[in-house]
Amino acid sequence: MIKIGFIVEGECEQLLIESAHFRLWATQHDLEICEPVINVRGNSNLCPKNIEPSITDCRNMANPNKIIVLTDLECEPCVMATKSRLNNENVDQIIVAKKALEAWFLADTVAMRRWLKNDDFPGENQPEQTTDMPWERLKEIAASYHKKKLGPGRKKKAFARKMIEQFNFSIERAASHPNCSSAKYFL
Template sequence: MAFKCFWRRRSMVKIGFIVEGQTELILIQSTAFKNFLSHNNIELVNVINADGSGNLLPHNIEGYIQILEKSGAEKIFILTDLDRDICITKTKERISARPQDIVIIAVKTIEAWFLACTPVMQLLLDDMTFSFPEPEKEDVPFQTINDLLIHYTGRGIGRAAGKIKLVTRLLKLGLDLSLSASHANCPSVKYFMQKISEVARTATA
């Protein structure tokens, strides 16, 4: 995951994440993502798995935030999927985060970000010409990737722990959200990387 470095300054900004599920947890806790943050003077102090979007409600989030702040987090990201919500605004209203926290909504699920990482998808499917035009228009991006695997390689991910297997495999292939953010039609991951960049700018010499 050769993420682009935004800033290089001496002091580190400490951040924490509240994530919807295991896929997000594996991605955010990956060595590659931590190294990317470190190169941008950001330290990941803790990640809390809410274990389902239904648990991302104000009375739960308050406790998660307390844990992250005790861990030293100066900035908190909340990462969840849009899923079947009508729009990002509705999802944010349901979460009701504090103004200082950064809510990131993957449209429609985080696997759309994987579809947007064209070079890694090419490696996964063994087709260097592959590109997916509209990742965020897929209702179930994980199923789309599974179907693509079956079509291109004759073998899918499988249902048992399939999402965990997928993100683990893609990380080994070099999953890079900077590349996902360069996709013309995946604005939610671009927004995420922009927010990381903004946090990086708060680092002081």
């Protein structure tokens, strides 16, 4: 079993990594997710001068065989630019969710249907290519299904928790979406 330490951009990523569903997937693939998951609390804290203390914390507290960084693309021009910015010899893998982690939620049609309480939701064709950020697209979808009260709300963490725990978001389903390559790459 390979012990994996995670350094994540924020609370939503931390919720995903700490979820029972993801941990079960990891165990099935001979991976152990080390604790604690190191949350740097924002993309701006994933820069060369700030990442080193997080790597040290991960090594000291979690004692992993490998360290993986999970972050969002946000407004960077490409995945390679993000990876270059975060490049550190002590990080084994950098995973970049295209645009943002919420694109992965958009890619899981089953969880989206549960959230919308609508089995007719056709799915999002281009979850990583939304006009605005995926969070804004979630708001648009909620409004179009007359689910303002069901909308993602104002807090991404609360929405992520609902998608993961209540609506059973599956990273495997997101990764199987033909246009969600960053989730596929993550797995």
